[in-house]
Each structure stands twice: as C-alpha cells, then as structure tokens.
Amino acid sequence: MEVAESKSKKAGGRLCSTCNQRKAALKRPKTLEQICRECFYEVFEEEIHQVIVGNQLFKAGERIAIGASGGKDSTVLAFVLSELNRRHNYGLDLFLLSIDEGISGYRDDSLQTVKRNEIQYGLPLKIVSYKDLYGWTMDEIVKVIGLKNNCTFCGVFRRQALDRGASLLKVDKIATGHNADDIAETVLLNILRGDIARLSRCTLITTGEDGPIPRCKPFKYTYEKEIVIYPYVYVCILQEAGLLLD
Numbered sequence: 340m341e342v343a344e345s346k347s348k349k350a351g352g353r354l355c356s357t358c359n360q361r362k363a364a365l366k367r368p369k370t371l372e373q374i375c376r377e378c379f380y381e382v383f384e385e386e387i388h389q390v391i392v393g394n395q396l397f398k399a400g401e402r403i404a405i406g407a408s409g410g411k412d413s414t415v416l417a418f419v420l421s422e423l424n425r426r427h428n429y430g431l432d433l434f435l436l437s438i439d440e441g442i443s444g445y446r447d448d449s450l451q452t453v454k455r456n457e458i459q460y461g462l463p464l465k466i467v468s469y470k471d472l473y474g475w476t477m478d479e480i481v482k483v484i485g486l487k488n489n490c491t492f493c494g495v496f497r498r499q500a501l502d503r504g505a506s507l508l509k510v511d512k513i514a515t516g517h518n519a520d521d522i523a524e525t526v527l528l529n530i531l532r533g534d535i536a537r538l539s540r541c542t543l544i545t546t547g548e549d550g551p552i553p554r555c556k557p558f559k560y561t562y563e564k565e566i567v568i569y570p571y572v573y574v575c576i577l578q579e580a581g582l583l584l585d
C-alpha cells in the first residue's frame with residue numbers, strides 16, 4: 340500500500356479518493372472527487388441502482404420500454420438498465436422503443452444506433468413512425484407549417500407516439516434518459532414562463548401514474564457529463580484488461 344502510494348505520487352498522480360489504492364484518473368463532475376476509472380464505473384452504476392431501489396421505480400415482472408432515441412443518454416440508459424436488471428435480478432422484461440419522426444439526415448442515422456443496440460444488448464426493438472401513426476413525416480409537416488414552432492408539434496406528437504408504442508408493446512412503464520441537467524433546464528424554463536403547474540411536476544422522478552402508462556427517469560440525479568464519461572471509462576477498463584475485441 341505504502342509502495343503503491345509513493346509510486347503514484349512520484350508519477351505526479353494522486354490516489355483515488357475512494358479505493359485509496361489506484362491512481363486517480365478523473366475528477367468526478369458530480370462530487371469533484373479525484374477517482375480512478377474502476378471506482379467511477381462502480382459508483383456510477385451503484386448510484387443509479389440506489390435511485391431505482393430507493394424510489395421503487397420498477398416492480399419484479401414488469402415490462403419496461405426504454406425510450407431509445409439513439410442519443411447518448413438513452414443508449415447509456417439501455418446498457419445500464421440491462422446490466423443492473425441482470426446483476427440485481429430486478430426481474431424486468433426490457434424493450435427498446437424508438438419513435439421515427441421522419442427527419443431525414445437526423446433520426447435515420449440515430450435509428451441505426453438503436454438497431455445496433457438491439458443486437459449488442461439483446462433487447463427487442465419496436466420502431467413506431469409518425470408516418471404510420473399520423474400519415475405524415477416531420478419533414479412533410481415542416482414543408483406545410485414552416486420551421487416556426489415545429490419543435491412544439493414534434494414534441495406533442497412524440498409524446499403521443501411513445502404512448503402508442505408502449506401500448507403496442509403492452510409495457511407497464513416507459514423509462515427515459517432525461518438526466519439531472521435536462522431537469523435543471525426544464526425548471527429554469529418553467530420559472531421563466533411562470534408555468535407553476537409544470538414547475539411542480541417537472542422534477543418528479545415518475546409521472547403519469549394516473550394515466551395509461553407512467554414514465555420514469557432513472558437518470559434524474561445523473562449528471563450529463565458523467566453519462567458521457569461512463570462509456571469511455573468502460574472501454575478503457577476493457578482495453579486495459581485486454582478484453583476489447585477489434
């Protein structure tokens with residue numbers, strides 16, 4: 340232990356504040372602690388597990404759709420949820436649910452990511468498109484209404500499409516990749532708009548419990564920066580262990 344410590348100090352590095360054995364590799368954005376890759380990987384997953392258990396987000400036997408956009412948040416969510424489900428025997432049936440808004444050059448690319456995730460994580464994927472549901476793609480809608488306010492249309496349609504997809508999959512709940520930064524942003528927006536009703540709802544970890552399909556945010560307390568660091572750290576650990584395939 341003393342040898343490891345002096346070696347690490349000589350190399351100009353500090354020891355990990357969690358294990359006190361390995362060299363610290365990063366400063367955790369959430370706590371500013373200096374931490375090694377292995378401990379970061381462990382605490383990142385463990386904190387999400389504690390959020391799931393502490394807030395009773397899921398019950399054994401439930402079918403859960405992960406809202407999978409192909410972006411970083413929902414991709415990491417799908418990976419972490421499938422790992423935790425196996426490791427802690429949550430007993431969940433997990434599915435990937437993607438909404439294809441029909442935005443060429445944007446969603447068609449990210450859908451390729453989701454299709455890869457279906458294979459990599461072994462989770463069944465359902466894609467629901469605006470074209471099938473509403474008869475219009477988002478590109479066609481923009482041609483008619485123009486660019487102004489199109490995000491509002493798209494947001495409302497996506498919400499509904501997620502509910503339709505969830506009912507086709509017969510799931511009990513939808514989990515989304517909204518993280519702590521997204522929630523902070525929504526709080527500020529609702530304050531600026533003076534929308535008191537939304538302000539009180541937007542920080543809830545589970546919403547829509549009185550509706551057909553509740554939604555939950557397992558990343559409510561997870562910082563966006565850490566969601567970005569996590570896959571990088573995972574790859575480094577595999578690389579160092581010689582477990583990364585070319």
Ligand SMILES: Nc1ncnc2c1ncn2[C@@H]1O[C@H](COP(=O)(O)OP(=O)(O)OP(=O)(O)O)[C@@H](O)[C@H]1O
Pocket residue numbers: 405406407408409410411412413414436437438439440497514515516517521
């Ligand atoms: N097209 C979609 N299909 C399925 N789920 C979606 C889709 N778009 C968004 N979601 C869900 O809503 C969450 C928040 O979406 P938002 O558009 O704010 O993207 P984001 O914060 O960049 O997340 P991500 O990195 O997962 O795209 C996503 O993490 C995902 O769970």
